[in-house]
Amino acid sequence: MRYLPKSPSDREAMLEAIGVRSVDDLFAPIPAQYRLTRDLDIPRQMAESEIVDFFKQRAKENGDGYTSFLGAGAYSHYRPVVIDTLVQRGEFLTSYTPYQAEYAQGTLQAIFEFQTMIAELTGMDLANASMYDGSTGAAEAVMMAVRITGRHGAVIARTLHPEYLEVITTYATHQGIPLSTFGYLDSGQIDRRALEAAITDNTACVLIQSPNFFGTIEDIEAIAEIAHKRGALLIVSIAEAVSLGIVEPPRAADIVSLEAQSFGVPLGFGGPYCGVMATKDKFVRQMPGRLAGQTVDKNGKRGFVLTLATREQHIRREKATSNICTNQALVALMVNIFMTVYGKVGLRELAKQNLAKTAYAADQFARHAKVMFSASPRFNEFVVETSEDPYAINSRLLGHKIVGGLPLKKFFPELGHAALWCCTELTTRSMIDTAVGLVADSERALRSMREVEEVAR
Amino acid sequence: MKHMTRKATRHISQNEGLIFEKSSPGKAAWKLPPLDVPEVDTAKLLGKQERKDLGTMPEVSEIEIIRHFTRLSTWNYAIDLGMFPLGSCTMKYNPRVNEFVARVEGLANGHPYQPEKISQGALRILKTLSDCLIEITGMDAITLQPAAGAHGELTGLLMVRAYHESKGNARKKVLIPDSAHGTNPATAAAVGYAVENLKSNEHGMVDIASLEAQMNEDVAALMVTNPNTLGVFEQEIHKIAELMHAKGGILYMDGANMNALVAKARPGDFGVDVMHLNLHKTFSTPHGGGGPGSGPVAVKRALEPFLPKPVVITKADGTLGFEYSRPQSVGRVRAFYGNFGMFIRALAYIFANGPDGLRQTTEDAVLNANYIRKGLEGVYDLPYSTPSMHEVVFSDKLQSKKGVKTMDIAKRLIDYGFHPYTTAFPLIVPGALMIEPTESEPKEELDLFIEAMKSVAQEVEEDPQFVLDAPHNSRISRLDETAAARKPVLRWKPEV
Numbered sequence: 001m002r003y004l005p006k007s008p009s010d011r012e013a014m015l016e017a018i019g020v021r022s023v024d025d026l027f028a029p030i031p032a033q034y035r036l037t038r039d040l041d042i043p044r045q046m047a048e049s050e051i052v053d054f055f056k057q058r059a060k061e062n063g064d065g066y067t068s069f070l071g072a073g074a075y076s077h078y079r080p081v082v083i084d085t086l087v088q089r090g091e092f093l094t095s096y097t098p099y100q101a102e103y104a105q106g107t108l109q110a111i112f113e114f115q116t117m118i119a120e121l122t123g124m125d126l127a128n129a130s131m132y133d134g135s136t137g138a139a140e141a142v143m144m145a146v147r148i149t150g151r152h153g154a155v156i157a158r159t160l161h162p163e164y165l166e167v168i169t170t171y172a173t174h175q176g177i178p179l180s181t182f183g184y185l186d187s188g189q190i191d192r193r194a195l196e197a198a199i200t201d202n203t204a205c206v207l208i209q210s211p212n213f214f215g216t217i218e219d220i221e222a223i224a225e226i227a228h229k230r231g232a233l234l235i236v237s238i239a240e241a242v243s244l245g246i247v248e249p250p251r252a253a254d255i256v257s258l259e260a261q262s263f264g265v266p267l268g269f270g271g272p273y274c275g276v277m278a279t280k281d282k283f284v285r286q287m288p289g290r291l292a293g294q295t296v297d298k299n300g301k302r303g304f305v306l307t308l309a310t311r312e313q314h315i316r317r318e319k320a321t322s323n324i325c326t327n328q329a330l331v332a333l334m335v336n337i338f339m340t341v342y343g344k345v346g347l348r349e350l351a352k353q354n355l356a357k358t359a360y361a362a363d364q365f366a367r368h369a370k371v372m373f374s375a376s377p378r379f380n381e382f383v384v385e386t387s388e389d390p391y392a393i394n395s396r397l398l399g400h401k402i403v404g405g406l407p408l409k410k411f412f413p414e415l416g417h418a419a420l421w422c423c424t425e426l427t428t429r430s431m432i433d434t435a436v437g438l439v440a441d442s443e444r445a446l447r448s449m450r451e452v453e454e455v456a457r
Numbered sequence: 458m459k460h461m462t463r464k465a466t467r468h469i470s471q472n473e474g475l476i477f478e479k480s481s482p483g484k485a486a487w488k489l490p491p492l493d494v495p496e497v498d499t500a501k502l503l504g505k506q507e508r509k510d511l512g513t514m515p516e517v518s519e520i521e522i523i524r525h526f527t528r529l530s531t532w533n534y535a536i537d538l539g540m541f542p543l544g545s546c547t548m549k550y551n552p553r554v555n556e557f558v559a560r561v562e563g564l565a566n567g568h569p570y571q572p573e574k575i576s577q578g579a580l581r582i583l584k585t586l587s588d589c590l591i592e593i594t595g596m597d598a599i600t601l602q603p604a605a606g607a608h609g610e611l612t613g614l615l616m617v618r619a620y621h622e623s624k625g626n627a628r629k630k631v632l633i634p635d636s637a638h639g640t641n642p643a644t645a646a647a648v649g650y651a652v653e654n655l656k657s658n659e660h661g662m663v664d665i666a667s668l669e670a671q672m673n674e675d676v677a678a679l680m681v682t683n684p685n686t687l688g689v690f691e692q693e694i695h696k697i698a699e700l701m702h703a704k705g706g707i708l709y710m711d712g713a714n715m716n717a718l719v720a721k722a723r724p725g726d727f728g729v730d731v732m733h734l735n736l737h738k739t740f741s742t743p744h745g746g747g748g749p750g751s752g753p754v755a756v757k758r759a760l761e762p763f764l765p766k767p768v769v770i771t772k773a774d775g776t777l778g779f780e781y782s783r784p785q786s787v788g789r790v791r792a793f794y795g796n797f798g799m800f801i802r803a804l805a806y807i808f809a810n811g812p813d814g815l816r817q818t819t820e821d822a823v824l825n826a827n828y829i830r831k832g833l834e835g836v837y838d839l840p841y842s843t844p845s846m847h848e849v850v851f852s853d854k855l856q857s858k859k860g861v862k863t864m865d866i867a868k869r870l871i872d873y874g875f876h877p878y879t880t881a882f883p884l885i886v887p888g889a890l891m892i893e894p895t896e897s898e899p900k901e902e903l904d905l906f907i908e909a910m911k912s913v914a915q916e917v918e919e920d921p922q923f924v925l926d927a928p929h930n931s932r933i934s935r936l937d938e939t940a941a942a943r944k945p946v947l948r949w950k951p952e953v
Binding site for chain 1: 473475476477480485486487489490492493494495496497499502503504505506507508511512513514515516517519522523525526527528529530531532533534535536537538541543546548550551552554556557558559560561562563564565566567568569570571572574575576577578579581582588589592593604605606607608610611615618638639640642643644645646647648649652689690692694695718720721722723726727735737743744745746747748749750751765787788789790791792793794795796797798799801805807808809810811812813814815816817818820821823824825827828830831832843844846867868871876877882896897898899900928931932933934935936937938940941942945946947948949
């Protein structure tokens with residue numbers, strides 16, 4: 001086996017040194033009836049070339065070469081080449097959690113820089129590094145708010161990513177945290193009156209997403225005021241990190257739960273991604289996840305260590321803020337490098353291109369179909385309502401190697417013929433024009449068919 | 458005469474400040490293509506929601522970024538540099554073909570919501586990995602959704618809870634041996650169970666009499682790690698399972714130490730009802746400085762209805778798809794389908810090994826641990842003489858007589874070019890030195906490690922203060938952790 005660095009004579013010598021006759025003697029502690037005496041029924045040992053072939057074959061069956069307008073919590077942005085160059089350095093790739101600070105200063109300083117940039121971008125005082133993803137991060141944020149306020153309920157916008165809501169529901173159920181949801185207006189923004197009605201004296205937090213699941217940007221200050229007036233915290237979930245380049249961050253929030261996938265992380269069929277939690281200084285001791293802090297060594301030299309570990313499971317066991325241990329460190333490094341590459345000016349320009357492509361696409365669609373929620377500002381997603389079922393439209397688009405917007409019926413039954421479209425800096429005008437043309441064709445065909453039916457009647 | 462190469466020597470390493478300290482206006486590492494649609498008036502589109510300033514975000518060039526992160530990287534220790542003997546962490550070789558195939562276009566850029574018709578490749582990977590892991594564990598069904606080991610524990614215990622609820626009583630407690638990882642009690646608490654400690658016997662195993670006394674209809678599950686954190690196989694595992702099952706309890710196995718069992722024994726065969734795996738330990742996906750991981754949870758048939766949704770199914774036409782209609786499911790534990798990139802890597806590892814390779818891997822892992830044990834017996838105190846599987850736990854009992862603790866020995870090991878072992882864990886061994894070499898170490902590296910450990914023990918006898926002051930050869934000396942926690946500095950700020 002090519003990964004194993006021993007010759008048969010090495011093994012012999014080692015067995016002799018240990019003082020056993022065969023390696024089987026070392027497995028004697030396992031009761032005989034439980035020892036496996038046959039080969040596992042799994043594929044035979046393969047050559048590297050065969051492994052590469054297998055996965056290339058799978059890639060071919062996996063939509064390679066399609067143009068996509070999907071977003072909805074997983075965004076297609078350009079990934080600068082230096083990201084993979086750097087994260088594949090063995091000293092990052094094959095190192096462990098930096099508990100032994102003297103031997104992990106590279107990882108620790110990188111985490112410290114990551115925390116700094118995330119705090120800056122989200123408008124919070126500090127950030128951790130990291131949570132599994134945006135969905136579990138949001139669930140942990142709710143539990144953190146429960147710990148801070150001593151209250152139990154959470155009030156959640158229906159315009160939160162529906163799968164995030166499902167995850168929060170899973171987590172909250174067994175914590176005895178009652179959840180209630182509130183709806184949205186024709187503008188696409190949350191219904192503030194419904195929110196006000198939903199908050200009780202037992203509400204620990206209000207959780208909204210901005211840009212929300214429909215791509216609509218919320219008025220955070222107004223929502224924060226409603227939450228704070230009733231003594232509840234405001235948690236803002238951000239699924240599209242690139243929006244932070246041009247959209248005012250949720251400075252009035254108490255906790256920000258960010259999914260940073262947009263910052264240089266491959267779509268990868270849904271993971272691994274990178275959740276991050278950011279908050280105010282005063283809440284740091286209730287925040288889960290790892291934190292790197294600056295300190296000095298015996299000679300006064302600047303260095304970094306993992307800190308405030310008394311929040312964590314390996315110290316506090318059942319009294320920890322969370323059970324999280326392994327996180328998304330290497331993915332956070334991708335995010336870190338992406339933020340460093342684009343930086344202060346590039347992130348804004350990148351976000352502006354997303355805004356422009358989306359504004360153009362929404363305008364084009366609006367000539368042939370209904371673009372919903374246009375009264376509010378949006379970032380890089382918009383909802384198109386068609387006469388025909390979007391699943392039917394999408395299956396025709398697929399024939400042209402285009403993946404259309406996500407039909408919303410599955411998550412929002414009331415939006416039966418609506419689909420969520422996304423444009424990023426990678427979406428070209430010709431892709432948009434082609435997709436709009438095909439949707440327009442289907443709209444026209446359906447209209448004329450209806451007219452014919454009308455006349456016949 | 459064979460020339461013996463010392464493990465490490467000092468060499469020049471580059472200093473490097475924070476990226477913010479290199480920033481200056483006008484430098485850039487990015488370039489966007491020309492906009493092919495009309496420019497927009499951001500103020501008009503966004504109004505008061507427009508962000509005007511990105512504050513202290515850096516402005517640097519590409520070469521500075523390459524040097525910055527390359528310099529930082531050289532300050533880390535890594536498996537690629539040598540043995541990483543962290544007990545219970547299974548720091549094994551991370552094959553590079555895994556990285557290559559995970560980046561194949563079509564897999565790396567697959568969108569989680571693309572239609573199933575054009576997701577057959579990804580679904581096939583999910584299905585094939587699931588089948589392999591079910592066979593390896595001897596269980597009946599699996600979910601790949603959890604993002605890490607602790608997340609797998611959470612998922613597993615949620616299923617335990619749902620199972621008991623379906624029988625009309627969620628029960629109140631989870632039993633956890635005193636040798637367990639911290640994630641176990643933290644997880645039980647997160648699922649709303651009270652944690653009850655279970656003490657170990659003089660062999661470091663679950664004490665059967667205590668289990669008998671503590672097991673009753675209030676107990677939902679026992680979370681056992683097997684081999685446990687002492688590297689000891691729970692020889693009475695069948696009795697443990699019987700005791701649990703007799704009172705309707707569930708036997709949960711923490712699969713952190715599965716590297717001792719793969720292809721040699723299957724938890725499903727010795728009574729385990731639910732368990733998680735760590736793909737980043739046993740199945741070679743890289744630790745990456747702390748993640749990402751992946752924590753699949755395998756279950757017996759009785760728990761299958763409670764698996765998180767969606768699950769992968771084979772449809773009538775032979776294609777694969779996701780099934781969302783699972784009325785008894787605990788729900789989702791993560792958006793989308795899990796850390797898919799890790800599934801690719803783990804499957805590539807299984808393919809590279811096959812049944813014979815996996816067996817040899819496990820045998821070598823156990824051989825290596827026992828070789829170290831033999832080499833250091835007598836030099837360090839061995840608190841439990843029970844046979845070791847894939848890891849061995851010593852204590853600092855002999856060295857602490859000179860005032861030198863496990864952490865001090867660990868820090869001195871850095872000077873010899875090795876990463877420290879796991880210190881002060883498991884909790885049942887005061888001053889523990891927990892060593893797991895994995896199968897990835899050649900005999901030469903093990904010999905160097907044993908020699909280094911002996912040499913440190915010698916130093917403790919001759920000059921304990923020298924060890925207490927270690928490390929001596931690292932970039933920085935021991936850091937003031939107390940100051941870091943007392944007045945946390947968690948982000949850079951410009952000097953004013």
